[in-house]
Amino acid sequence: MSAPPVTELNTRARDIFRLVVEGYLTNGQPVGSKTLAGPKSEGGGGLNLSPASIRSVLAELEGLGLLAAPHTSAGRMPTETGLRLFVDGMMQVAEPSAEERRAIEDRLSARGPIEAALEATSALLSDISGAAGMVMVPRREPRLAQLTLVPLAPTRALAVLVGEDGGVENRVIDLDEPASASALEQAGNYITARLAGRSLAEAAAAMRAELSDGRSQLDAVSRDLVERGLAVWSEDAARRPVLIVRGAANLLDETALGDIERVRQLLDDLEKKQAVAELLESARTAEATRIFIGSENRLFALSGSSVIASPYRDREGRVVGVVGVIGPTRLNYARVVPMVDFTAQTLSKMRALGKIIG
Template sequence: MVKGPMVFPGLTGRDNGSVLDDRSREIFRRIVESYLESGEPVGSRNLSRLLPMSLSPASVRNVMSDLEELGLIYSPHISAGRMPTQTGLRFFVDAFMQVGNLSEEDRASIDRQIRPPDRDQTLENLMADASLMLSGVSRGAGIVITAKNDPVLKHVEFIRLEPTKALAVLVGDHNQVENRIIDLPAGVTSSQLGEAANFLNAHLAGQTLPEFRGQMKMLKEQVASELHTLSHDLVERGLAFWSGDQEDGKPGQLIVRGRANLLEGLADVSDLDRLRLLFDDLEKKDSLIEILDLAEKGPGVRIFIGSENKLFSLSGSSLIVAPYRDGEERIVGAVGVIGPTRLNYSRIVPMVDYTAQLLARLSR
């Protein structure tokens, strides 16, 4: 059972719809709630049947006309009912929507689907599970962003594949596994591969790569005496392939699940074009930075509707996003949902909030 209303830090500044009288508030609320449920415009005749007060369709039309002048609703075509504008949706979210605490049933469902990392569950799998779960409950696309992170390494191994290539296996402290094929120097022997791995495991284990680079400067003489020149070259190559992807300082990974959900209910080709633009935006590395920036600018869950952020302005999508933090309260990533503007905001907001808290706890 959902408990009483709870104010999320990202949903402050409510004015309770004070610009509208009680009748206008009720009609506006019904229009928005009908749209969020069905995605369709609602007409005055249907509205008059839904209202708790007795109003004729003509009276409802007069109120709808006033709401339209305020820019809160519009008619998608002649003789149609009314739907909320982007301004109307923002007004509804800020002034009318009450966000309840997460139900015990939803909390238990999230806990079942997002398990702590263990021998069989890597940190990357944890993030993918979170993204998939949010996709399922929202019928949108679930997203998880992991910020740039320097993993603490536990083990390194080189496996020869052919005379000039080897598989480098690096295992991180949360059981992350990186498998990359690297080129071998000419004439390298299997014993030299073993020497390189032993050296790395002896000196690198328990450190991040940046920490080890600093140590390498102090260990140059030891490196020269302990390793053959070819083995030293392998050490250098082993460092390069792990760190190269993130040396630009950009966030590390964007995980998106449930893109097919966004295809449901598309009306025409223009909707497909907007969706294509959204997918193109998600493929760009800069979008990771932008989503993280959006999450960082305020505490708690934040809602962006349509063109309120430039990232999704052309696709007309909404974004519900919250940051998650490490043990030192630094923002290390973000979690959220991307979907059509008629998302079930009141249900999804507490889910995103709880998921962000859960990821923060499980990934430490």
């Protein structure tokens, strides 16, 4: 059911609807007419209306599909349709304070590899939202600038890959046969001279073609080193997780005890990392933060969860991944949305400044 435009609600209906939604998002409980009529000083809505008049408006909002009345309570809570109307047309976001901005920037400012930054980002989003933080790791395919093979032991070598983006990665290679320092140097020079500027997949394909055609002047040992030097990254990329989730335990708060089946379903959903990553992938093309509420996405239709997601960028301004938060539909959208957006902006800025490698 699509939500009616906010303009179709009169002032009284808008005020009552807003109070119900805000009360529900704050406490996670249905809001009754007596609460709405009570004085603000006691946590009520401070409406200058009788409970009977309020109940009449609540019934109208329920008829529009914006509110629902759980059978265990006389109060009302927003439906997914109502939440969408509130988020899109009525919510007043609470921009991060200067102190909160500094805290986010400090948390993400440490120099290091992209994996460490994404782990920190996911944990940060969990702390901010009180729910679970998620970061989709970019499917990286670095282009080669240089590869160096350094001897560690007779049958072990350290492969040092430098990408065109300035990223540096190290891998230890186990060798079937002992290799001399000169053989390692020859293999590294071969890759750097002939395959620089190509992605790992392109480099591996070109290398195999040259070796199989007999065009390479490398000896058998160096050929083996070249193959291993490239394969170690291809294998690593295949194993690389596409999603980092932190703070799932936050989903098991006091309010979850009465709805444990929904939480169990949500935790099951989070185990399907590929499916969750595909959902976040749909936010890559967004110009700003996207909000998915409940059954608007089939993946979370049963658990009735919401996802807030925002894309982040690399040094060239290209969208390379998505950061987000997942939790119950009663997330504090007004606070979490701008926090997720600012975190994505900060992660992009740190990458642009070269503080995050990869």
